[in-house]
Amino acid sequence: MSDYITFALPKGRIMQDSMELFAKIGITCPEMKEKNRKLVFENKQDKFRFMAVRATDVPTYVEYGCADIGVVGKDTLLEQNKDLYEPLDLNFGYCRLVVAEPKALNEQDDPASWSNIRVATKYPNVTERYFAAKGIQVELIKLYGSIELAPLVGLSERIVDLVSTGATLRDNGMVEVETIAEVTTRLIVNRASLKTKHERIRKIIEGLEKVIGDTPKISE
Amino acid sequence: MIPKGVKDFLPINAVKIEYLKSSLHSIFTQWGFQPVTPPSLEFLHVLERGLGSELKECTQRFDDRQSGKLLAFPPDITPQIARVFATRMQEAPLPQRLSYSCRVLRHTEEQAGKDREIFQSGVELIGHAGPEADAEMISMALECLDQLNAPDYTIDIGQVEFYRGVLDSLDLPEDQIAKVQNAILHKDSSGLKQQLENIAIADQTKTEILALPRLFGARDVLDRAAAVVNNDRSKRALDNLHAVLKILEVYGVDQHITFDLGELRGLDYYTGVTFQGFLTGYGQAVCLGGRYDNLTAGYGHAAPATGFAFNLLNLLFAMPQQLAKTVQPSTDALIVSTGDSSSQCHLLAQALRKQNYSICVENQHNAEDARNYALKMNFRYLLTVTAATEQVEVISLDGAPSQTCSIADLTNGRISL
Numbered sequence: 023m024s025d026y027i028t029f030a031l032p033k034g035r036i037m038q039d040s041m042e043l044f045a046k047i048g049i050t051c052p053e054m055k056e057k058n059r060k061l062v063f064e065n066k067q068d069k070f071r072f073m074a075v076r077a078t079d080v081p082t083y084v085e086y087g088c089a090d091i092g093v094v095g096k097d098t099l100l101e102q103n104k105d106l107y108e109p110l111d112l113n114f115g116y117c118r119l120v121v122a123e124p125k126a127l128n129e130q131d132d133p134a135s136w137s138n139i140r141v142a143t144k145y146p147n148v149t150e151r152y153f154a155a156k157g158i159q160v161e162l163i164k165l166y167g168s169i170e171l172a173p174l175v176g177l178s179e180r181i182v183d184l185v186s187t188g189a190t191l192r193d194n195g196m197v198e199v200e201t202i203a204e205v206t207t208r209l210i211v212n213r214a215s216l217k218t219k220h221e222r223i224r225k226i227i228e229g230l231e232k233v234i235g236d237t238p239k240i241s242e
Numbered sequence: 243m244i245p246k247g248v249k250d251f252l253p254i255n256a257v258k259i260e261y262l263k264s265s266l267h268s269i270f271t272q273w274g275f276q277p278v279t280p281p282s283l284e285f286l287h288v289l290e291r292g293l294g295s296e297l298k299e300c301t302q303r304f305d306d307r308q309s310g311k312l313l314a315f316p317p318d319i320t321p322q323i324a325r326v327f328a329t330r331m332q333e334a335p336l337p338q339r340l341s342y343s344c345r346v347l348r349h350t351e352e353q354a355g356k357d358r359e360i361f362q363s364g365v366e367l368i369g370h371a372g373p374e375a376d377a378e379m380i381s382m383a384l385e386c387l388d389q390l391n392a393p394d395y396t397i398d399i400g401q402v403e404f405y406r407g408v409l410d411s412l413d414l415p416e417d418q419i420a421k422v423q424n425a426i427l428h429k430d431s432s433g434l435k436q437q438l439e440n441i442a443i444a445d446q447t448k449t450e451i452l453a454l455p456r457l458f459g460a461r462d463v464l465d466r467a468a469a470v471v472n473n474d475r476s477k478r479a480l481d482n483l484h485a486v487l488k489i490l491e492v493y494g495v496d497q498h499i500t501f502d503l504g505e506l507r508g509l510d511y512y513t514g515v516t517f518q519g520f521l522t523g524y525g526q527a528v529c530l531g532g533r534y535d536n537l538t539a540g541y542g543h544a545a546p547a548t549g550f551a552f553n554l555l556n557l558l559f560a561m562p563q564q565l566a567k568t569v570q571p572s573t574d575a576l577i578v579s580t581g582d583s584s585s586q587c588h589l590l591a592q593a594l595r596k597q598n599y600s601i602c603v604e605n606q607h608n609a610e611d612a613r614n615y616a617l618k619m620n621f622r623y624l625l626t627v628t629a630a631t632e633q634v635e636v637i638s639l640d641g642a643p644s645q646t647c648s649i650a651d652l653t654n655g656r657i658s659l
C-alpha cells in the first residue's frame with residue numbers, strides 16, 4: 023500500500039482540471055475514463071491512486087494521511103487552517119473571497135463605520151478573523167449554499183462568498199464591497215508523506231512547477 | 243462522560259502503551275540514561291521561563307488556594323528537566339543523561355481528534371555541545387523505532403541556525419517576519435514569493451529565502467543548500483549537519499535519514515539541530531527533538547543540551563497492526579478445580595507464579611464455562627485440577643494437544659507450560 027501515491031481530488035471541474043495538468047507530467051489514470059460511480063481509481067502500473075471526495079473534505083483526508091497529496095481551493099485551506107504543506111499554487115480555479123451587500127444598501131453605506139454587522143457565509147472562520155483584525159464585531163450566520171439569498175430575504179445584511187465572474191452577485195442585485203482574499207487552487211501534501219516519500223513527491227512538485235501557467239485561470 | 247481530548251484506555255490498548263513505555267525505557271537504560279520524575283504541578287511563572295510561545299499558549303493553568311499563585315500542568319517535560327538540572331544538580335558532573343516517562347496536558351482548540359493529554363517518553367543529554375551529542379540523540383531515536391518494529395520510518399533532520407543565517411540580513415517588523423515564517427512553515431512557495439515582492443531586499447537574500455521551502459529530501463539537500471547560501475551562519479549550520487551525518491554513517495543508520503532545512507517548528511526554543519520521526523501514512527510526528535542550548539540558563543545554570551521525546555499515543559495510532567501482532571492482553575494459565583481442591587489450586591498457582599508464569603485461579607465448576615471464559619480472556623492454558631488423583635489436565639487454548647500430568651510435575655518445574 024505504502025508504495026502508492028494517493029491523491030484526494032474534489033469531485034467535478036477541479037478534478038478534470040487537475041487530471042489535465044497531471045497528464046502533462048505523465049500522471050494519468052485510464053480507469054477514471056470508464057463511466058461508473060467508483061470513488062477510488064487506480065493506476066496499478068505507475069502506482070497512483072485517486073480518490074474523489076468533497077472539496078471541503080480534501081484537507082482532512084490529507085491531514086490524516088489517507089491521501090498523500092490533495093488538490094483544493096485556497097478558500098478551504100484558509101477556512102480550515104490545517105497542519106499541511108501547500109507547496110504549489112496550481113493557478114487555476116481563480117476567484118475572490120469578497121464581502122458583498124445589496125446595491126441599495128451599498129449606495130448609502132460606509133464600511134469605515136461598520137461596528138456590529140450580521141454576515142451570512144460558508145466561511146465563518148475566515149470571516150471572523152477578517153473582521154476581528156479590523157476591530158469589527160460580527161454576528162455570523164453559517165450557511166451551506168445559495169449565500170446570495172440571505173440579504174434578499176433579510177437573513178443578514180451582508181455576505182462573505184466566493185466570486186469568479188460576479189454574474190451571480192449581479193443577478194441578485196448585490197455589489198462587492200471588499201476583497202478578503204484572492205483564491206486559486208493549491209496542491210497540498212501530508213507532512214509525513216513529504217518526508218517518507220520525498221523522492222516521488224519532489225518529482226511531482228518540481229514537474230508540476232514547470233507546467234503550471236503563469237497567470238491565474240478562471241474555471242467556468 | 244469524560245472531557246473532550248482525553249481518553250480511557252482499556253486493556254487492549256493499555257497493554258500496548260505499557261509495552262511502548264517499557265521498550266523505550268530499556269533502550270534509554272542501555273544508552274546510560276537515568277530516570278527522573280518531575281511533579282505534575284508547577285508554578286506557572288517558573289515553568290514559563292522554559293516554554294516556547296506555542297507551548298505557553300496551550301498551558302493549562304489554575305489558581306492555587308494554598309499559595310495564591312497560578313499553577314500549571316506542564317505541557318512538556320523538557321522545561322521541567324531543565325529546571326531540575328539547573329536548581330538541583332548544579333554540582334553534578336557533566337554530561338548528564340536523564341530520561342523520563344510522563345503524561346503532560348495541553349489545551350487544544352475544540353476540534354475532533356486532538357489529544358489534550360499526551361504520553362511522553364524521552365531523554366535529555368545535558369552538558370554536551372558537540373555534534374556527537376546530536377548524533378547520539380538521532381541514533382537512539384532510530385534504534386527505538388527499529389526495536390519497536392516500526393514499518394517505513396524516517397528521522398527528518400533540520401537545523402534552525404541555517405534558517406537564522408538566511409534571515410539575519412532581513413530587517414523587517416515582527417508581523418512581516420511572522421508571515422514569511424508561516425509561508426516557509428507550510429512550504430508555500432507562491433505565498434512566500436508574494437510576501438517578498440513588496441519588500442526591498444538584496445537578490446542574494448531573496449534567493450536564499452525562496453530556496454527554503456524546497457530544501458527537503460535525501461542528503462543531497464545539504465549540497466543543494468550549500469550551492470544557494472552565502473552567509474557564514476548558514477554555512478556553519480551545514481558543517482554541523484555534515485559532522486552529525488558522519489557519525490550516523492558509523493552507526494549505519496543513515497538510510498533512514500532525511501533533511502528539511504525549511505522546518506521551523508519550535509524556532510524560539512531550539513538552537514541547532516532539530517529532528518522529527520515520521521512513519522509512512524501517519525501525518526503527525528511520533529517523536530520530536532533537538533538542541534536547546536539556552537533553556538537551562540532560564541533557570542539560572544547555563545548548559546548546552548539536546549534531547550527528544552516520543553509521543554506514545556501517536557506511536558500507538560501510527561502502527562496499530564505491528565503492535566497488535568506483538569502485544570495482546572494475555573495471561574499464561576487459568577487454574578480451575580473439579581470437586582473440592584481449592585487449596586491445591588492455590589498452591590499450584592503460587593508455585594507457577596514463582597516460575598514467572600501469570601496465573602489466575604477461579605472456582606468455576608462447569609468445564610464448558612471455564613473454557614469459554616479462558617478463551618475470551620486470552621489465557622494460553624486451562625489447568626483443571628483433580629484433588630483426588632493429584633492430577634492436572636493441561637488444556638492448550640491455542641490448538642496444541644492437551645495432556646495430563648501430576649500436580650508435582652508442574653509445581654517443581656519438571657513440566658513447563
